[in-house]
Amino acid sequence: MIDQGANKIMECYGVKSGEKVLIVIDTLTPPSIGKSLFETAKNIGCEVILMTMLPRTRHGEEIPLPVAEAMKTPMLLSPPRLFP
Helix, strand or coil, X not given: CHHHHHHHHHHHHCCCCCCEEEEEEECCCCHHHHHHHHHHHHHHCCEEEEEEECCXXXXXXXXXXXXXXXXXXXXXXXXXXXXX
16 A cells, blocks of 8 residues: 555656655654655665654754755655654
């Protein structure tokens, strides 16, 4: 089920072979979601990076600088954030 969802997400974003894809998840996101998105992008032929960060405590809270810098790439996939 997760793999089908990952395929649909890639389709909706219009991800194509050769693109750079950054997937950012937090530690509240099930690892299987990040892994599925990573594998799907890899199988399409993308250059893909998966980053995991600590969850933010509220909307609008600054993200870590390394994540912010990585988000300057052309393509970004980021599952919805959960808040404790």
